[in-house]
Structures are given as structure tokens and as C-alpha cells.
Amino acid sequence: MTTEAATERRAGRPRSERAEKAIVEATLDLLAAESGVAGVTIEAVASRAGVGKTTIYRRWPNKEALIVHALAAVKRPLPEPSGGSVRADLLQLASTLGAERKRKHAKCFWNVAGGAEKYPELYARYRHDIIEPRRAVIRGVLSRGVETGELRADLDLEVGVTMLIGPLTTRPPGEGLPDGYAEAVVDTLLRGIGAPPE
Structure with a gap:
């Protein structure tokens, strides 16, 4: 050359x-x-x-x-949690999900999800390429929690993932979460899925 x-x-x-x-x-x-x-x-x-x-x-x-x-390009994979405790890991993930709501392009994801019925192929690809890898990170935290005995042995991992994500993503786009909301979501979830005291 x-x-x-x-x-x-x-x-x-x-x-x-x-x-x-x-x-x-x-x-x-x-x-x-x-x-x-x-x-x-x-x-x-x-x-x-x-x-x-x-x-x-x-x-x-x-x-x-x-x-x-x-x-x-604007919804990158969730950070891999440190693995210290289930609560700490879920709180880190919940805080990340909550912070994303304030970003400039938050409404884009709302519009894609809202158009799932009309554009099923687009939504399927969006879910496979972007959403599923993020769910896998949360699923991994819950799975480790079951193994360490922090969470119930009979926990349905998919239900647990959805129960964490739902409260953090269903508010209108651009609407920030109240102070302490992510922590309240995690603690409420853990009261239901945490291992019962011996």
C-alpha cells in the first residue's frame, strides 16, 4: 500500500x-x-x-x-455483579435499571415494546439480542442465591427475574424513580423469595 x-x-x-x-x-x-x-x-x-x-x-x-x-448502542449489557451477596448484587442491578430511565432515548424502548404486536420480528430480535442477555445476568444472581442458600430452593428463576424488572421498567419513560425505590423493590422481592429462617 x-x-x-x-x-x-x-x-x-x-x-x-x-x-x-x-x-x-x-x-x-x-x-x-x-x-x-x-x-x-x-x-x-x-x-x-x-x-x-x-x-x-x-x-x-x-x-x-x-x-x-x-x-x-445505548442499552448496553448489565454489569456483572460482584457476587458479594444476593441483596447487594440485586441492588446494584436495580439501581442501574432505574438510572437508565433518565436517559435521552428511554422512550425508544417503550415504543419498541409497545409495537410488539405490530412488529413481532423486530420485538423478537430486540428481546433476543438486548433483553435476554440482561435477564441472564439477573438470572445468574438468583441462581447463585439458590445455591448459597440465600434464596428459596424452589424459586422459579424466570418469575424472580420478572418480579425485579417489572417495577423498574413499567413506569412511563423519562420518569425517574423516587429515592430509595430500587432498594424497596429489592427488599420487597427478597421477603418473598428469600430462604425461610431455619
């Missing part, structure tokens, strides 16, 4: 990164709008991001793949 070609390649990478960032932001902005998923089209994203449609199609085969990628 010539020095000139190498320089062009290095110079092209930032432009590519800028284009991808603009595409993701445009997708999220459209998804958060009142029209939700219906308002996200490749044409609309391209126009808003200031790129050509071919630039988008080179990266994503369709709008569903683009939307899931954009959501993954």
Missing part, C-alpha cells in the same frame, strides 16, 4: 465512524418520536443523518437490524 493510499484509508475511518454515529442518532431520534417504529424508514434515517441510503445498507440489511443496533 502506498503512503498516499494509507493516508486516505486512515482519513476515511473517522468519516465512517462519524457517519455511523449520525445514523444511530437519527434512528434513535425517529424511534423516540410519536410515530415510533413506523417513523423509522431507511429514507428518513438517511435524510436526517445526511448520508445516502447505500451507506446504511452497506452496514445493515434492513430497518429492523438498524433499530436493534441503535438500541444496543
Whole structure:
């Protein structure tokens, strides 16, 4: 590769990164709008991001793949808890889930979940790629709790996961949680699923 070609390649990478960032932001902005998923089209994203449609199609085969990628960019996997105690781990996870509600693009996830019936393939991919890995982290904490005897031996892990996530995610997007709410959710849950005293 010539020095000139190498320089062009290095110079092209930032432009590519800028284009991808603009595409993701445009997708999220459209998804958060009142029209939700219906308002996200490749044409609309391209126009808003200031790129050509071919630039988008080179990266994503369709709008569903683009939307899931954009959501993954702002809804990263939950942190792996320290493993100190079930209560400490669940409180860390609950606090993380609660803090996400204040983020700029919180409404995007609300719109995707709300459009599950109309866009089942999109929702299935969103759940598989983004939601399930997060549930797996919580499931792991509960499973360890059963093994250590902190939680009931007959605990249904899926029910436990849903019982933690539900109170933290069903409020309207953008609405913060009251002080101490995450802790109250965890402690209330543990009163039901904690191992009975000997």
C-alpha cells in the first residue's frame, strides 16, 4: 500500500465512524418520536443523518437490524455483579435499571415494546439480542442465591427475574424513580423469595 493510499484509508475511518454515529442518532431520534417504529424508514434515517441510503445498507440489511443496533448502542449489557451477596448484587442491578430511565432515548424502548404486536420480528430480535442477555445476568444472581442458600430452593428463576424488572421498567419513560425505590423493590422481592429462617 502506498503512503498516499494509507493516508486516505486512515482519513476515511473517522468519516465512517462519524457517519455511523449520525445514523444511530437519527434512528434513535425517529424511534423516540410519536410515530415510533413506523417513523423509522431507511429514507428518513438517511435524510436526517445526511448520508445516502447505500451507506446504511452497506452496514445493515434492513430497518429492523438498524433499530436493534441503535438500541444496543445505548442499552448496553448489565454489569456483572460482584457476587458479594444476593441483596447487594440485586441492588446494584436495580439501581442501574432505574438510572437508565433518565436517559435521552428511554422512550425508544417503550415504543419498541409497545409495537410488539405490530412488529413481532423486530420485538423478537430486540428481546433476543438486548433483553435476554440482561435477564441472564439477573438470572445468574438468583441462581447463585439458590445455591448459597440465600434464596428459596424452589424459586422459579424466570418469575424472580420478572418480579425485579417489572417495577423498574413499567413506569412511563423519562420518569425517574423516587429515592430509595430500587432498594424497596429489592427488599420487597427478597421477603418473598428469600430462604425461610431455619
